[in-house]
Amino acid sequence: MSLTISRAIVDAILEQSRVEYPDECCGVILGPVGADTPIRHLPMINAAHSPTFYEFDPKDLLALYREVDDKDEEIVVIYHSHTETEAYPSRTDIAYAGEPGAHYVLVSTREEIAPATEFRSYRIIDGVVTEEDVSITG
């Protein structure tokens, strides 16, 4: 298991995390059905506006799924930032993880590791977290 993703999208997510600091940022990366390839980056609004919680607005969530269906895409990556802690799924992240086919990406832009950042990917299925390699291209 691994995630292959472009440098441009990784940089855009890290930038979003910095812009929305101290709140957690969130979003998805979409790709064609069945290809497991994240191509179209779609930042989402954190409706919780919180430094320790994120949530897609239910209206945005429905619109997202409709759009994905209409365009024969799927949600390849669901990402969010941890602004003060490690980029590892919390119990909350695991409890909410509802897309068994998605890569769950966590980024951390916490100060104690700056200017370094973390960008890590996981599968979360039936409450079990498995970290996977991330391969960043071009």
Added chain:
Amino acid sequence: MSIEVRIPTILRPYTKEQKSVEAAGATLSALITDLDAQYAGLGERLLENGALRRFINIYINDEDVRFLGGLEAPLKDGDSVTILPAVAGGSIDSL
């Protein structure tokens, strides 16, 4: 009375992998009872202690049922119900 119910990936093991199923009920609560009768175990994934689960969003046509009366939301023939897992989480370690 027939209502189309769209099932998210995570709940398709209950519906023999069908993306969409038909069910009946004059309210959301009755619809969930019918769904659970057809697909055993599905009701428990939607309800907890008799209330809608926090991790699940349900829409009637395009409206979140939380704004339509929750479990008492009325349904009529031809309505479309969509079930989606909430996308949420965060570094907070208790819910």
